[in-house]
Amino acid sequence: MIVRISGEGQYRLDDADKGRLNELENAVVAIVEGGREDGFADAFKTLLDYVRTEGEQLGDEDLSSSDVIIPPADISFEEAGEDFTGEGLIPD
Amino acid sequence: MAGLTGRMSTVVKAKVSKLLDRAEDPGETLDYSYQKQVEQLQNVKKGIADVVTAKKRLQMQESSLQQNVVKLDTQARQALASGHEDLARTALERKNVAQTELQSLDGQVHELEDQQQKLIDSEQKLRAKIEAFRTKKEVIKAQYSAAEAQVRISEAATGVGEQMADVGLAMQRAVDKTENMRARADAVQELEAAGTFDDVTQLGGGEDDIDRQLKQLSSQPAVDDELSKMKAELGGGAAAAEAPQIAAGEGQPSEGGQA
Numbered sequence: 001m002i003v004r005i006s007g008e009g010q011y012r013l014d015d016a017d018k019g020r021l022n023e024l025e026n027a028v029v030a031i032v033e034g035g036r037e038d039g040f041a042d043a044f045k046t047l048l049d050y051v052r053t054e055g056e057q058l059g060d061e062d063l064s065s066s067d068v069i070i071p072p073a074d075i076s077f078e079e080a081g082e083d084f085t086g087e088g089l090i091p092d
Numbered sequence: 093m094a095g096l097t098g099r100m101s102t103v104v105k106a107k108v109s110k111l112l113d114r115a116e117d118p119g120e121t122l123d124y125s126y127q128k129q130v131e132q133l134q135n136v137k138k139g140i141a142d143v144v145t146a147k148k149r150l151q152m153q154e155s156s157l158q159q160n161v162v163k164l165d166t167q168a169r170q171a172l173a174s175g176h177e178d179l180a181r182t183a184l185e186r187k188n189v190a191q192t193e194l195q196s197l198d199g200q201v202h203e204l205e206d207q208q209q210k211l212i213d214s215e216q217k218l219r220a221k222i223e224a225f226r227t228k229k230e231v232i233k234a235q236y237s238a239a240e241a242q243v244r245i246s247e248a249a250t251g252v253g254e255q256m257a258d259v260g261l262a263m264q265r266a267v268d269k270t271e272n273m274r275a276r277a278d279a280v281q282e283l284e285a286a287g288t289f290d291d292v293t294q295l296g297g298g299e300d301d302i303d304r305q306l307k308q309l310s311s312q313p314a315v316d317d318e319l320s321k322m323k324a325e326l327g328g329g330a331a332a333a334e335a336p337q338i339a340a341g342e343g344q345p346s347e348g349g350q351a
Contacts, residue, residue: 004254006104007262063228063251069101069258072265 002058003051004066008073011055021068024050028080037077044080048073104257119233125256126229129222132263136215139270140208146277147204153281154197161190172322180322184315200280207273214266221259228252 001018004010013021024047031039051070058064071080168183229252 004258006258007265063255065105065251065254066101069104069254072262074265 002064002066003055003068005048005051005070006072010058010066011051012058013055017054032080040077104254122229126226129260133219133222136263136266139267140211142274143208143270146274147201149281150197150201150277157190157194161187169322173326181319184318188315204273204277211266218259218263225252225256
């Protein structure tokens with residue numbers, strides 16, 4: 001499974017890590033949906049750090065496309081919220 | 093994957109496939125995307141230059157505020173020496189506010205400097221990535237023309253497309269950040285301009301809102317302290333030397349003053 005952290009790079013994770021990744025992501029989603037801004041940064045960082053430490057970073061010359069793309073590490077709570085409801089991080 | 097990453101993945105992939113579907117030849121599309129990214133990188137550079145300009149403006153404001161602090165201090169001494177304690181107090185209140193403003197400006201300037209450095213770093217990284225794409229897309233185009241292993245080629249094009257979309261997003265964010273920073277610097281500058289700490293002699297009878305707010309903002313005990321310190325200094329016989337030009341017949345040390 002290839003995961004991209006947007007603006008940072010791609011990581012190859014074991015398919016078995018998918019469950020844990022999903023849990024971490026759901027935690028972030030719950031925080032965003034619950035409007036709990038103070039918990040957002042930590043939860044999102046936990047998700048990113050999991051990918052960074054468990055995954056093997058791919059070189060820039062790798063041309064694989066990603067299975068999962070995580071928003072950039074510096075997104076704000078507001079942006080994360082807009083990502084659900086608004087036009088998302090990448091407007092057309 | 094639901095939520096954040098699901099949405100992000102879907103949006104990026106949709107963007108990439110739209111990009112690749114648009115032209116018969118993915119090579120053309122890659123050329124076009126590359127061109128757009130080079131242009132976008134120019135915007136990032138321009139944004140950084142704007143931030144540097146905004147920072148310089150704030151620094152100039154800082155130095156004029158510093159001059160104001162000195163000037164207000166002098167004016168307070170002169171006013172006190174000539175027995176105008178109210179005026180002296182007003183000058184000290186303004187000096188106090190000016191000093192607080194100075195500290196906050198200083199913080200803003202440092203923050204802008206940090207951000208500027210980060211943007212310069214990411215601009216360099218992005219430039220390196222774009223340069224790498226330039227080479228890669230040529231390889232893909234050559235393969236495509238040879239019409240060999242089409243499936244693998246289009247996979248490669250998708251991968252490159254994804255990376256390009258991602259670089260595009262990173263650049264968009266960098267540009268947005270420079271705009272935010274410039275806007276914030278401008279806002280600080282406007283605030284400063286609205287609260288210009290000018291000559292106390294311009295203080296007529298009529299106080300405006302800003303004057304009143306300044307007084308509320310200024311910390312009274314600090315002003316009281318400074319005023320009594322100044323009185324003690326002037327009372328120590330320095331008064332005549334400190335403010336000879338405004339003596340105008342009432343040059344007595346104002347210890348005790350007109351309360």
